[in-house]
Amino acid sequence: MPLPAFITQTRNHKPIPSRFDSTLCEYRPLLGSWLIRMALLLNWHEPSKGEGWPSIFNDDDFLAVVGLDEDEFQSNSRRRPTTSQCRKILLEQLQVLENEELSPDMPLFANIALFDQLLNLGESGQALLLFAALFDLFPTFRDAVSSRCEKTSNPHFLRILNGLTGIPEAEFKTVCSHDGALTAAGLLKINSGTVDLEGKIDMIKGLNGVLLNQHDSVEELSSRFLRKASVPSLTLANFPHLGTDTSALLDYLGNAVEHRTAGVNILFSGKPGVGKTEYAQALGRKLGVDLYEIAYSDSDGDPIRGESRLRAYSFCQRLLTNSSNAVLLFDEVEDVFPNDFGFLKFLFGGGGDEGGKQVGGKAWINRTMEQNQVPSIWISNRTWQIDHAYRRRFDYSINFPVPPKKVRMTIAQHHLDVFDPPIDWLERIAGNEELTPAQLERAAKVASVAATNDNQRARELVEQTLQRSITLLDQRRMPARNRVWTGYNLDWLNIDSDISRLIEGLKKRPHGNFCFYGAAGTGKSELARYISDELGLPVIVRRASDLLDKYVGESEKNIANMFDEARQQNALLVLDEADSFLADRRGAHQSWEVTQVNELLTQMEAFEGIFVCTTNLMDKLDQASLRRFSFKVRFEVLKPDQRWGLFCQELGRLGGNIGDAEEWEPQVRRLERLTPGDFAVANRQFELWGEGPTAGELYELLRRECEVKGGPTSRIGF
Numbered sequence: 001m002p003l004p005a006f007i008t009q010t011r012n013h014k015p016i017p018s019r020f021d022s023t024l025c026e027y028r029p030l031l032g033s034w035l036i037r038m039a040l041l042l043n044w045h046e047p048s049k050g051e052g053w054p055s056i057f058n059d060d061d062f063l064a065v066v067g068l069d070e071d072e073f074q075s076n077s078r079r080r081p082t083t084s085q086c087r088k089i090l091l092e093q094l095q096v097l098e099n100e101e102l103s104p105d106m107p108l109f110a111n112i113a114l115f116d117q118l119l120n121l122g123e124s125g126q127a128l129l130l131f132a133a134l135f136d137l138f139p140t141f142r143d144a145v146s147s148r149c150e151k152t153s154n155p156h157f158l159r160i161l162n163g164l165t166g167i168p169e170a171e172f173k174t175v176c177s178h179d180g181a182l183t184a185a186g187l188l189k190i191n192s193g194t195v196d197l198e199g200k201i202d203m204i205k206g207l208n209g210v211l212l213n214q215h216d217s218v219e220e221l222s223s224r225f226l227r228k229a230s231v232p233s234l235t236l237a238n239f240p241h242l243g244t245d246t247s248a249l250l251d252y253l254g255n256a257v258e259h260r261t262a263g264v265n266i267l268f269s270g271k272p273g274v275g276k277t278e279y280a281q282a283l284g285r286k287l288g289v290d291l292y293e294i295a296y297s298d299s300d301g302d303p304i305r306g307e308s309r310l311r312a313y314s315f316c317q318r319l320l321t322n323s324s325n326a327v328l329l330f331d332e333v334e335d336v337f338p339n340d341f342g343f344l345k346f347l348f349g350g351g352g353d354e355g356g357k358q359v360g361g362k363a364w365i366n367r368t369m370e371q372n373q374v375p376s377i378w379i380s381n382r383t384w385q386i387d388h389a390y391r392r393r394f395d396y397s398i399n400f401p402v403p404p405k406k407v408r409m410t411i412a413q414h415h416l417d418v419f420d421p422p423i424d425w426l427e428r429i430a431g432n433e434e435l436t437p438a439q440l441e442r443a444a445k446v447a448s449v450a451a452t453n454d455n456q457r458a459r460e461l462v463e464q465t466l467q468r469s470i471t472l473l474d475q476r477r478m479p480a481r482n483r484v485w486t487g488y489n490l491d492w493l494n495i496d497s498d499i500s501r502l503i504e505g506l507k508k509r510p511h512g513n514f515c516f517y518g519a520a521g522t523g524k525s526e527l528a529r530y531i532s533d534e535l536g537l538p539v540i541v542r543r544a545s546d547l548l549d550k551y552v553g554e555s556e557k558n559i560a561n562m563f564d565e566a567r568q569q570n571a572l573l574v575l576d577e578a579d580s581f582l583a584d585r586r587g588a589h590q591s592w593e594v595t596q597v598n599e600l601l602t603q604m605e606a607f608e609g610i611f612v613c614t615t616n617l618m619d620k621l622d623q624a625s626l627r628r629f630s631f632k633v634r635f636e637v638l639k640p641d642q643r644w645g646l647f648c649q650e651l652g653r654l655g656g657n658i659g660d661a662e663e664w665e666p667q668v669r670r671l672e673r674l675t676p677g678d679f680a681v682a683n684r685q686f687e688l689w690g691e692g693p694t695a696g697e698l699y700e701l702l703r704r705e706c707e708v709k710g711g712p713t714s715r716i717g718f
Contacts, residue, residue, distance in 0.1 A: 004123050005166075027108065029100035031134060031141045032066040034164050036094045041163040044148055045086040054086055061144040066093055108133060111211050114221045119181045119318060124171040131161065132188055132203045133211050142198060149197040157200055178364065185318045186311030204315070205308040206295075222319045225312060229291040229329055232281035233441070238414065239279055241407050241536060241570075245398050246283070252396065254287055256375045257325060264375035265393055269383045270400030273438030275411075276379045279400070280329055283377075289327045292320065296332075310336040310365065313376075320374045327375045334380040337365070337390050362389060369393040401569030403437065404538040405430055411437045415444040419458040429466070433539060434475040439466060490530075492646050492676050493523050494636040502631070503534050506610065510535060513604050513611045513628055515578075517618040518635030521677020524614040525576055527633075532572040537610070540571045544580035556599040563603040570609065578613035582625040597622055604628050638676070640669040647698065650679050655692025664695045673706040681705055 039045055044056050056062045057073040068089075104110065112126050112133070121129065135142050152160070158169040158176070174180060182188040189202040206224075215221040236246055249266065256264045268276040284291030294309065294316050313330050320326040370393065378394070380386065391397075403411065408430040416426065429435070443465040451457040470477055490499055495518075506512070516524035525541065532539035540562070547558040559581070566573040575581070581600050604611060605628065613629070615621065626632070638646065647668045652658050668674075682701050686693050693701075 004126055026106060027102075027134075027138070028065065028067065029097045029102055031138060033094055033097040034131075034134070035062065035065050035141060035144055036090050036097070037164050038145065038149075038160065040087065040090060041160065042149065045090055046083050047080060047086065053081060055148065056144075057086075059144060059147065061140050061147070065141050065144050066090075067097065068093055107212050107214050108137075111213075111215060111221065114215060114218050115187075117218055118221075119185055119187075121181050122171075122175070124167050124175045125181050127161065127165045127167055128172065128175050128188065128201075129182060131164070132201045133208065135198065135201065136203045136208045137212060146196065146198040151194045152197045152200050153194045154192060157197070160197070184314070186314035189311070204311045206312075225295055226292045226316055226319060227295060229281050229284060229293050232278050232285055234275070234278045234282055234411070234414065234437070236279075236282045236286055238411055239275065239282070239403075239407070241401070241404055241538075242279065242398065245396075249283060249396065250286065253283070253289075253327065253375055257287070257289055257327065260324070260373070261375070262373055263370045263395075265369050265372070265395055266375070266377045267383075267391075267394040267397040268377060268379045268400060269397065270381070271402075271436075272381050273436030274400040274402055275437045276400050277329075277331055278437065280377045280379065284327055284329075287327070288325075290323065290325050291327050291329055292316070293329045293331065306335050309333075310368075314368050317368070317372045317374055317376075323374070327377065328372075329377050329379070331379045332381065333378045334382050334385060337386050362387075365390065366393060399568045401538050401571060402434055404536050405433075405533050406536050408432075408435060408437075408440075412440055415440045416459075416462060418444070419447060419455045419462065421455075421459055425459065429462070432466075432470070432476065433541070434470075434473075435466070439469050439473075442469070492638065492642055493527065494639055494642060495527075496634045496636075497631065499527070499531075503531060506531065506535055510537070510610055511608055512630040513607075514613070515618075515621075515626070515629040515632045516612060516614045516635060517632065518616070519637055519673075519675060520616050521675035521680070522635035522637065523676045524635050525574060526676075528572065528574045528612040528614070531610070531612075535572065535610075538569050538571040539574060540566050540569065541574040541576060543575075544577040548580070553595075555596050559596070559599050559603060563607050566607070566609055566611075572610045572612065573607070574612045574614065576614050579615040579617040579620050582613070582615075582621045597625065601625055601628055637672065638674050643671055643674045644668050646676065646679060647702075650682065651693065651695055651698055654683065654686050654698070656694060656698060658695075661695040664699045667699055668702070671702060671706050673709045674702060678702050678705040 039056055039062075045054055047054050052058075053073050057068070058070075060070060063070045063073075102109070104113070108130070112121075112129055115121060115129060116126055119125070135145075154176075158172045161167070161172045162169045175182065176190045177183070183190060187204050187207060189204075191200050191202070210221070210224045213224075215224075239246065253264070253266070255261070268280060270276055281291060294312050296309075313328070313336075316328060320328060366389065369390070383391065383399075402408075409426060412426050412430045416429070429440075443462045446465045447458040447461040451461050467477065469475075493499070514528075516527065518524065528541075529539055542562050547555055547562065549555045549558060562573065562575075565571070581596055601624070644665055647664075648658055648661060651661055679702070682693075682698060682705070685701060686698075
């Protein structure tokens with residue numbers, strides 16, 4: 001393919017001495033000729049007042065680019081040439097430069113031709129991209145221009161481009177507009193204000209490294225900006241808690257790809273590590289589409305951030321326009337959307353955007369999202385900084401919760417089964433309510449590398465790695481071994497409701513406010529967790545200490561945020577020590593005590609999920625608040641048969657001799673204040689001693705626990 005007409009070429013190969021390296025020297029005929037044309041166009045060759053040559057003849061950068069000998073002008077520094085003489089020198093050198101041959105196979109020209117195939121640039125678009133590339137790729141050329149070029153308006157910029165290439169200004173006006181191929185694709189950004197020529201045009205980060213490398217095809221060039229998404233390690237079956245979303249997205253994305261529907265945008269949000277990217281990859285695999293990811297770094301390995309990534313997204317949309325089976329994955333997008341910071345924007349400059357039409361502006365982003373030809377999945381760790389004007393452009397969104405325990409269990413098995421783990425060990429690992437799939441995957445990676453052929457050591461490393469990760473991320477620590485009895489058994493609850501029937505009802509309609517009340521240690525909080533496991537819902541547990549704040553109004557905000565978090569995660573919400581917030585308002589001494597109760601009651605009424613309050617002090621609750629609870633479940637101390645059954649279970653689990661227990665049965669049955677929580681205390685003590693108890697030792701410890709309950713009931717729930 002021959003060079004465009006605006007790049008002159010002949011057959012003469014006369015060499016020109018150069019201060020450039022060999023790579024840059026190849027392009028100097030074009031650099032030098034354009035610089036001379038710019039000098040003549042902008043009258044840089046006219047002598048100024050006083051003696052000596054015009055400044056361009058004393059500028060090392062200018063002379064190096066055009067190939068003139070600086071010694072000639074320095075030896076005649078006191079000579080005052082005329083404008084005609086200066087013009088003649090430049091024209092003669094221009095002729096020399098234009099006699100130099102430029103091959104269309106040189107990487108810069110060949111790549112611009114490939115971009116023409118991709119974007120249908122036309123001659124004016126190719127010329128504009130070439131001008132931007134020369135400025136960006138060759139600092140000596142840029143410095144020679146910037147040191148003397150005055151502020152440049154749009155009309156002035158068009159005249160310069162016309163003077164360099166001979167292409168009509170009207171064509172450049174079209175290609176420089178917001179709808180021009182290069183600007184719409186995000187490759188170039190044209191500053192519409194009056195600025196230095198150097199700042200008039202901005203090329204997307206990373207493009208400079210691409211333009212000087214050889215690419216044999218459009219596909220090879222495209223691979224510098226796009227990559228096929230990784231093969232997922234999980235399948236959609238690992239995300240059963242997103243079943244309704246999965247069904248909707250399989251239908252929507254499948255039909256959108258088939259019918260080439262424009263403007264399809266899906267948003268996945270949620271904290272890091274909850275499986276957003278894995279889910280997107282699994283979704284793409286199930287659909288059988290070609291899922292592409294936008295590159296995170298440029299050709300030098302430097303990260304691409306902010307607006308540059310948004311422009312890269314727009315360009316990738318253009319690259320995939322003709323693909324009939326593509327979906328685009330745009331990860332970590334929280335930093336690509338612009339924010340209006342009002343006063344700060346005014347202070348530090350933010351005008352000249354003509355209503356956001358420029359590349360990266362609001363109107364440009366909105367148009368890009370509305371017109372994108374390739375369905376896109378956007379992934380963000382947070383959405384609070386994304387303006388509502390952009391959020392409205394997403395057709396469908398999922399806020400990813402930390403997976404519920406059953407799902408965490410399947411993911412733990414997926415990553416950790418290779419270490420032959422006991423089921424109770426896996427259950428304890430999965431019992432951490434904040435543990436994410438990414439943490440499990442990384443822990444498995446550490447263990448598999450560090451402990452080959454030693455499963456016991458591998459499991460120890462998994463726990464150690466997870467504990468370090470939990471500390472780093474300020475998460476709650478993993479449940480300790482043997483803190484409470486193994487598993488959870490409804491037989492050890494003494495309550496006045498049919499829990500099995502209640503759970504079946506909640507499976508059909510997961511909504512309601514519940515008050516679990518009764519003595520400390522009777523299993524109120526644990527029953528709430530059991531219900532969440534049975535329903536396959538994540539559980540959020542908050543205590544008064546998590547919500548109370550010393551500043552007026554902050555506790556109310558914390559209460560509202562608690563309910564918002566439960567909505568976002570579709571979680572069962574548990575408030576322990578609810579009497580701290582729902583105390584009778586008739587006894588309130590401060591206004592904020594009343595507002596806290598009001599806020600909690602308001603949030604309860606608006607909440608459409610399952611909300612459980614636990615309290616040891618039912619008689620202290622506000623009477624109006626009690627009417628808000630659909631169910632009030634009373635928890636009593638263990639019945640005699642339950643006392644004896646749980647005693648035998650725990651004695652055996654702790655390594656004691658059950659055969660010696662029979663003589664203690666009458667005494668155990670008479671422990672009238674005994675609760676499941678007392679056995680948890682016993683477990684902790686025997687775990688510390690490291691010895692299995694005798695039946696007498698276990699009884700004596702439980703007796704002492706019951707004995708200390710002679711005073712007021714503790715406010716600390718079990």
